[in-house]
Each structure stands twice: as C-alpha cells, then as structure tokens.
Amino acid sequence: MSLQPYSSPQPLHSAINVVLDTAYQGISDSDWKNLFASARQSGLEQFIADMFAGKHINNSEDRPALHSALRNLSKTPVLINGADVMPAVDDVWRRIDALCNKWVGVTDVIHIGIGGSDFGPRLAIEALAHVPGIESRGMRMHFLANIDTAELARILAHAQPHSTRVLIVSKSFTTLETTMNAKAVVAWLKENDCTKSQIAHALYAVTANVTAAKEFGIEEDNIYPFWDWVGGRYSVWSAVGLPIALQYGFETFKQFLAGAESIDLHFKNAPLEENLPVIMALALLYQQQKHDIKAYAVIPYADALDWFPKWLQQLDMESNGKSIDRDGKPVKHSSPIVFGSAGSNAQHSYFQLLHQGTEIIPIDFIAVREPMSDRPEAVAHHHILLSNCLAQAQALANGKDDVNPNNVYPGKRPSNLLLLPKLNAFYLGALLALYENRTATLGALWNINSFDQPGVEYGKVLAKPIEKALTSHQNNIQASAEIDAVTAARINFLNS
Ligand SMILES: O=P(O)(O)OC[C@H]1O[C@H](O)[C@H](O)[C@@H](O)[C@@H]1O
Numbered sequence: 319m320s321l322q323p324y325s326s327p328q329p330l331h332s333a334i335n336v337v338l339d340t341a342y343q344g345i346s347d348s349d350w351k352n353l354f355a356s357a358r359q360s361g362l363e364q365f366i367a368d369m370f371a372g373k374h375i376n377n378s379e380d381r382p383a384l385h386s387a388l389r390n391l392s393k394t395p396v397l398i399n400g401a402d403v404m405p406a407v408d409d410v411w412r413r414i415d416a417l418c419n420k421w422v423g424v425t426d427v428i429h430i431g432i433g434g435s436d437f438g439p440r441l442a443i444e445a446l447a448h449v450p451g452i453e454s455r456g457m458r459m460h461f462l463a464n465i466d467t468a469e470l471a472r473i474l475a476h477a478q479p480h481s482t483r484v485l486i487v488s489k490s491f492t493t494l495e496t497t498m499n500a501k502a503v504v505a506w507l508k509e510n511d512c513t514k515s516q517i518a519h520a521l522y523a524v525t526a527n528v529t530a531a532k533e534f535g536i537e538e539d540n541i542y543p544f545w546d547w548v549g550g551r552y553s554v555w556s557a558v559g560l561p562i563a564l565q566y567g568f569e570t571f572k573q574f575l576a577g578a579e580s581i582d583l584h585f586k587n588a589p590l591e592e593n594l595p596v597i598m599a600l601a602l603l604y605q606q607q608k609h610d611i612k613a614y615a616v617i618p619y620a621d622a623l624d625w626f627p628k629w630l631q632q633l634d635m636e637s638n639g640k641s642i643d644r645d646g647k648p649v650k651h652s653s654p655i656v657f658g659s660a661g662s663n664a665q666h667s668y669f670q671l672l673h674q675g676t677e678i679i680p681i682d683f684i685a686v687r688e689p690m691s692d693r694p695e696a697v698a699h700h701h702i703l704l705s706n707c708l709a710q711a712q713a714l715a716n717g718k719d720d721v722n723p724n725n726v727y728p729g730k731r732p733s734n735l736l737l738l739p740k741l742n743a744f745y746l747g748a749l750l751a752l753y754e755n756r757t758a759t760l761g762a763l764w765n766i767n768s769f770d771q772p773g774v775e776y777g778k779v780l781a782k783p784i785e786k787a788l789t790s791h792q793n794n795i796q797a798s799a800e801i802d803a804v805t806a807a808r809i810n811f812l813n814s
Pocket residue numbers: 432433434435487488489490491492493496550551636771774
C-alpha cells in the first residue's frame with residue numbers, strides 16, 4: 319500500500335511577507351469553500367468589525383476588547399462611548415519614550431508581574447536578545463512572577479540594589495503573587511540601605527488600577543496606566559511592554575507595535591478566504607469536526623521563540639478554555655490543550671507521540687527564513703534547522719508503510735507551516751497579533767467570549783482560608799464549607 323501525498327489545492331497565503339502554507343491540512347477545495355461559507359454565515363465578518371469598532375464584545379464584563387488601539391500607530395480615532403482613546407494611548411507612548419532616555423546607569427530591572435503581566439514582555443525580551451541588528455542597552459532584565467521565593471532569591475543575589483529599578487506590573491494591582499513579591503523587593507532595597515527617596519525613585523508601576531498603585535506607595539509620575547478594555551493576556555502592547563522599550567529602545571518597541579498593527583489591518587480588511595488568522599482558525603475547526611482533537615502543538619523552529627508556546631498557552635486556553643457559550647449554553651468544541659517548545663529540541667522529546675501515538679494533534683510549524691544569529695556557522699546550521707522542520711511536517715502528513723508494523727507511520731497528521739521572513743521586532747509583533755486574532759476568531763466561531771476568565775478566580779478564593787489554616791500551624795483542622803476533608807488532611811500533614 320502506498321500512501322497518497324496529503325495536500326490541499328490552494329495552500330499558500332501571505333500577508334506582510336508572512337506565508338501560511340496549509341497544504342498538509344488535507345482540506346479539499348470544496349471543504350474550504352464550505353468552511354468559509356459557514357464562517358460568513360455565523361457572522362464572523364461582523365464580529366471582526368465589532369471588535370475593532372469598540373463594541374462590547376466582552377459581554378460578561380460588558381466592555382470592549384480594544385488591544386488593537388494600543389498598536390494603532392496611525393492614531394485614527396478609536397471611540398469608546400463616543401470618546402477617542404488614542405490621546406491617552408499616545409500620552410503613554412510619549413512617556414515611555416521619555417523614560418528610555420531618562421534611565422542612565424541602571425544595571426538591573428526587576429519586572430514583577432504574573433500571567434498576562436509577565437509572558438508577553440518576557441517572550442519579547444528573550445526573543446529579541448540575540449537578533450542581529452537589535453542593540454540591547456545591556457540592563458539585566460529580571461522577571462519575577464512566582465510566589466516561590468526561589469525565583470526572588472535568585473534575582474536578588476544578582477541585582478545591585480542601588481542601581482536597580484523595579485517595575486510592578488499588574489492590571490488589577492491586587493494579584494497576591496505580585497504585591498507580595500513587590501513588598502519583598504522593597505524590603506530588600508531597605509535592607510541594602512536605600513533611602514526612602516531612593517526607593518521612591520526606583521519604584522514604577524504599570525496598571526489599570528492607579529489608585530491601588532498609589533496606595534502601595536508608587537509616585538504618580540512613575541505610574542504608567544492602561545485600561546480595563548485591555549485584557550491582561552492581550553496587554554503586552556500597552557506599557558506592560560515597557561521592558562522592550564527600555565532594553566531595546568523606543569523605536570524597537572514601535573516596530574513591535576507596527577508589526578501587530580499591520581496584521582490587524584490585514585485581519586480587519588482581507589476577505590475571509592485570504593485572511594491568515596481566519597484560515598488558521600478554520601483549519602483547526604475542520605480538524606475538530608473530523609477528529610477528536612484534544613491537543614494542539616506549536617513548534618517554532620527558532621530558539622528565540624521558546625517562550626512563544628507558553629505565551630500562547632495563556633492566550634488560547636484562558637481565552638477559549640470554556641464549556642459555556644455566550645448565551646450560557648454548553649459548547650460542543652472549545653480550545654484544545656496547547657503545548658509546544660522550540661524545534662528541533664522538541665523532536666527529541668514528544669515527537670514520537672505526534673508521529674505514532676493514538677492522538678491526532680494538529681501542529682503549527684513556525685519557521686524563519688533568515689538565520690537568527692551572525693555567527694559564521696549560522697547559514698549551515700539554519701539549513702539543518704529548516705530541513706528538520708520540513709521533514710517532520712512531511713513525515714507526519716504522508717506517513718510511511720513498512721512490513722514491520724512497528725515502523726509504520728500512519729500519516730495524515732495535519733499541520734500548518736508559518737514562515738516569517740526574518741525574526742525582528744516587527745515580525746515578532748506580527749506573529750503575536752496573528753495568534754491573538756486567530757484566538758478571537760476561534761472564540762467567535764465557537765460563540766465563546768474570549769475575553770473573560772471566570773474559571774481562574776475560584777481557586778484563588780479557596781486559597782485564602784487554606785493559607786489561614788496553614789499559617790495557624792494547627793494540625794487538627796476540620797473539614798468545613800471552605801476546606802474539604804482531603805484538603806484538611808493535607809493541611810494537617812503539612813502542619814504536623
Ligand atoms: O495583571 P494582573 O491583574 O496582576 O493579573 C495577572 C493574571 O491574573 C490571573 O491569573 C488572570 O487569570 C490572568 O489573566 C492575569 O494575566
């Protein structure tokens with residue numbers, strides 16, 4: 319038995335020189351037509367228009383999702399309840415630019431934030447660190463997210479207190495990990511004889527809750543606001559992305575925004591049949607309808623993008639990991655589990671399962687045309703990197719027959735190839751915005767509100783009485799309405 323090549327008729331699509339190749343999705347011409355027709359029928363075009371127009375598409379919280387305004391470099395008015403938000407956005411850009419010129423002699427920046435206040439800037443700082451042509455100002459940029467003091471201790475062991483700046487980044491400014499870590503860093507500054515005014519000078523906040531930041535003791539001039547119409551996981555484009563500007567310069571930050579803006583314009587204006595985020599969303603929908611898809615893998619063949627799948631996990635699973643639709647009805651499909659890591663390393667880890675496991679796991683292969691360093695070996699290594707990426711996709715799609723069942727590859731395992739012309743701030747911004755818009759499209763097609771996260775809250779509420787019980791050091795905690803018998807036993811064990 320010879321296996322047929324697994325391809326689709328018109329697989330190549332591009333926007334701003336980003337190429338999406340869907341050949342290995344195995345979707346026929348007529349299936350694509352049906353997919354676009356049903357997307358149109360579901361009102362996707364209206365949803366996209368509503369999103370950019372500031373309609374309250376986040377229905378449960380009754381607000382718009384207007385992160386696109388944060389990268390609207392043309393400053394065309396964006397209205398919320400009749401008021402243009404762009405002057406406030408522009409003012410923050412001006413202040414970020416000014417801050418980049420102001421920080422002289424800073425050796426360390428401690429960025430304290432978690433979830434959406436962490437992944438985006440961390441990914442960007444890592445991704446752009448070794449890109450040829452991007453100059454770093456050479457500050458040590460430390461990211462402190464975990465409440466586990468191991469991370470805190472590691473950072474404080476390397477930072478110089480008298481030349482450190484602290485960015486406390488929290489949309490709500492109530493996240494316990496962030497406020498506790500911020501207090502610990504302030505205590506460390508005090509322990510190291512920083513005066514009150516030196517500490518005030520060192521502390522900065524990025525938040526949508528300016529009042530809470532002031533109450534914490536941050537001076538008003540050091541507070542960079544963003545707004546409740548920006549979801550935390552969509553916030554890297556706001557002052558949450560400050561580390562990008564501080565480390566690589568304001569122009570680089572603008573390039574990052576410009577890449578995202580270009581994808582927004584494409585998403586807003588291109589017909590569905592040419593619209594990259596829409597095509598990617600529909601390909602997943604097709605596979606979900608055809609197979610029992612439980613997981614989705616994203617493999618960037620770029621070491622610089624190793625943080626990308628972690629950023630995407632929050633984006634996709636917090637946005638669309640829901641079982642109830644906008645009308646409160648159960649949904650048939652929602653976000654699969656998202657995972658991934660840089661290739662080719664990933665090949666040496668879980669690719670066995672992707673090739674021969676019982677699950678069908680659609681994959682996005684992300685590759686970059688240009689080598690990502692200026693080392694003399696860069697071109698030769700890059701060819702090996704790319705050939706691995708192409709070979710894996712081909713093996714997954716076409717499979718391999720063999721007399722020995724152990725050596726049979728079933729094939730027909732769908733994947734996209736997303737090809738960036740190069741990796742720089744512009745294309746990093748474009749990549750992130752492409753996936754944000756894909757996530758929003760999937761939410762629209764599943765009729766899910768992608769902009770709230772109610773499920774995250776309950777565990778946090780339950781943590782409070784448990785923390786109280788742990789702090790009591792008692793080992794006779796009884797089961798109650800807040801602490802069940804299993805957890806009470808665990809607390810008693812920990813306290814004994
Ligand atoms: O930025 P913050 O308000 O501190 O929130 C940080 C994170 O908190 C929670 O985990 C939310 O589910 C995330 O969406 C958010 O990014």
